[in-house]
Amino acid sequence: MSEFSRRDILSTAVAAGAVITATAAQSAESPPEPSRAPGVGGADPVPGDVVREAQNPDLLNPPATDSGTLPNLRFSFADAHVRQSSGGWTRQVTARELGVSKSIAGVNMRLNAGGIRELHWHKQAEWSYMLYGTARITAIDPEGRNFVDDVGVGDLWYFPGGVPHSIQGLGPDGCEFLLVFDDGDFDEDSTFLLSDWFKHVPSEVLGKNFGVPATLFGHTPDPRELYIFKAPIPGPLGPDKLMGAEPAPQSFSHHMLAQEPIRTKSGTVRITDSSIFPASKNIAAALVEVEPGGMRELHWHPNTDEWQYYISGQARMGVFAANGQARTFDFLGGDVGYVPFAMGHYIENTGSTALRFLEVFKSSYYADLSLNQWLALTPRDLLKVHLNLDQQFADALRKTKAPIVPA
Ligand code: MN
Ligand code: MN
Numbered sequence: 001m002s003e004f005s006r007r008d009i010l011s012t013a014v015a016a017g018a019v020i021t022a023t024a025a026q027s028a029e030s031p032p033e034p035s036r037a038p039g040v041g042g043a044d045p046v047p048g049d050v051v052r053e054a055q056n057p058d059l060l061n062p063p064a065t066d067s068g069t070l071p072n073l074r075f076s077f078a079d080a081h082v083r084q085s086s087g088g089w090t091r092q093v094t095a096r097e098l099g100v101s102k103s104i105a106g107v108n109m110r111l112n113a114g115g116i117r118e119l120h121w122h123k124q125a126e127w128s129y130m131l132y133g134t135a136r137i138t139a140i141d142p143e144g145r146n147f148v149d150d151v152g153v154g155d156l157w158y159f160p161g162g163v164p165h166s167i168q169g170l171g172p173d174g175c176e177f178l179l180v181f182d183d184g185d186f187d188e189d190s191t192f193l194l195s196d197w198f199k200h201v202p203s204e205v206l207g208k209n210f211g212v213p214a215t216l217f218g219h220t221p222d223p224r225e226l227y228i229f230k231a232p233i234p235g236p237l238g239p240d241k242l243m244g245a246e247p248a249p250q251s252f253s254h255h256m257l258a259q260e261p262i263r264t265k266s267g268t269v270r271i272t273d274s275s276i277f278p279a280s281k282n283i284a285a286a287l288v289e290v291e292p293g294g295m296r297e298l299h300w301h302p303n304t305d306e307w308q309y310y311i312s313g314q315a316r317m318g319v320f321a322a323n324g325q326a327r328t329f330d331f332l333g334g335d336v337g338y339v340p341f342a343m344g345h346y347i348e349n350t351g352s353t354a355l356r357f358l359e360v361f362k363s364s365y366y367a368d369l370s371l372n373q374w375l376a377l378t379p380r381d382l383l384k385v386h387l388n389l390d391q392q393f394a395d396a397l398r399k400t401k402a403p404i405v406p407a
Contacts, residue, residue, distance in 0.1 A: 036061040058316050058328035065318075068325030071100040073317075076335045077108045083189070086230040087115030088169065093336045095184030101338050103362045104307040105186035107179035108334075111135065111169030114233040118226045119194040121164040124181040127283035129256070129358060130155045131311065133175035136234060139165040139252055147248040148240045154257025154287075156272060158280040165252075171233045178309050182282045182362045196223040250279045256287055266294030267354075267404035274364040284366040288347075290315075290355040290404055296347040297405045298371040301339075307360045308337035314351030320344040331357075344371070370401045 031050040035041035041061070047053075053060050075098040080091040094105035105124075111117060119138075130151050137157050139147045150170065151157060159165045161182075169175045179188075198206065198220040207214035234240075254277040261268035273284035288296055290313075308317075312333040320326045321343050330350070331337055337357075339345050349355040375383055376397035383394065398407065 032057065032060055034060050036064070055332065056330050058330050063318070063328055066326050066328055068321070068323070068327075070319065070321050070325055070327040071340075072098065073100060073319060073327070073338045073340075074098075074329045074331060074335055075101075076332070077106075078334055080108075083228075085228045087117075087228040088112045088174065090188055090228060092186075092188050094186055098184075098336060098338060100340060101305075101307060101336075102184040103182070103305050104360060105181045105184050106307065106309060106336055107181070107188045108176070109167075109179060109228075110176045111167060111174045111228065112230070113169050113171050113174040114231045115169045115174055115228060116226075116231050117167040117228055118223075119164060119166045120191045121159075121162055122181075122186070122191040123161050124183045124186045125161045125282045126157075126159045126165070127180040127182075127280060127285070127360070128157045129178045129180075129285075129287075129309075131176045131178060133173055134170040135175040135177065136168045136170055136237070137165060137253065138240075139163055139248070141248045141250075145246050145248040146243045147252050148237065148243075149251070149253045150237055151253055154255065156254045156256045156277065156280070156285075157252050158254075158277065158283065159252060160279070160281065163252075168231070168234060178358070180283060180285075180307065180309075180360050193223045193227065195220050195226045199223060252279050254280070256285075261289075262403060264402050264404045264407040266291045266406050267296075269403045271366045273366045281364055282362060284361045284363045286359040286366060288355075288357050288359060288404070290347070290349040292349055292352050292354070293406075294349050294355075295405050297403060298344060298346045299368045299403070300342055300344045300371075301361065301368050302342065303363045303365065303367050304361050305341050306339040306345075307362075308339070309358045309360070310335045310337065311356040311358065313349060313353050313355030313357075315347050315355050315357065316350050317345055317347045368403075370403070372398050373401050 031044065031047045032053050033043050035043065075093050077091055077093060080093055080097060082089050082091045088109065088111040090107060090109040092105060092107045095101050109117065130153050132153060134150060134152045136148065136150050139159055141163060198217070203214040203217040206217045254272060256270055256272050259270045259272065261270045267288065267290040270287040272280070274280050290296060310331045310333055315331045316328055317331065317337055318326060318328045319339055329337065347357070376399045380394055
């Protein structure tokens, strides 16, 4: 048998195997091939994770405009370890999972009805977006003013670094939320827990501190039993609301979804930063909804990196990194995306349902620059000698910002 014919038989067998694998994995569709056009790329005779490849069409078959090397700008919560306990579960995407994400870490947490995220604090500021259900949050500020509130879908909370707090799932089915921390190295598993501290102070010292006999102490549950634990659903918010001399003057919660959005023909944007949610001193955010066929326009941010959480829908993001470098990433609900400081980008709804995602920034304020608006506000002659485009293009430029297009 000649070298050629043996190779042909081998590749035919492998290709047949590939079809079977793909059939099992994605119902009779042949595996996606890394070939964006005839004569470019080729077949994949030894297919790998074809389901994964099908979810990453713009990595497998990048637009011809993609070029060069960029760091990975996507990580899915679906690829993160889930810590489970009696009250719910949690998982995190930090700089350990998404290396480029030095400024922000994210946590996705579920608290069953009554389930409590133990009283605790941490060095980092905590910002949250409620994804499902209802929760009760508590905190005090350094002046001894207390805060207790019930939050629902589309509500935010913000606890500055060091401020102690708790979260509890309410009826009928608890809650699920996204947490964002202003430090990529944050670790949800190493926060300052109430039970952990009690476990590591001598009973005599606890007795002296609280003015009670030392014998009262020594029964604190192991911190591994608390952290996220089961408890009865609390009653309605009543006397708990005002326990201190006065309530915290600045609310630690905010109804983001209740804000009147910026609206275009193809979607909405709600922006929340410290100008309307004063407690949120170090996190600014935008909740973006893009209709099928719509796109978050070409833009960039002049202040810092962008951390994204895709709530639902399907998207692709193209990122321009200067120096001829560009790459495109695909997203589904539950994915985290990242855009390093100042890089130009767009986000297209590639699905048949509304795309909803959060843009989050480690900043007191939200800011973006629109490519379209920039060009509209640039002298026409100057523009003409750059891009070699005709009058029709110049006439279509918009002096007012339209974050979602078609506008
Ligand atoms: Mn916390
Ligand atoms: Mn952006």
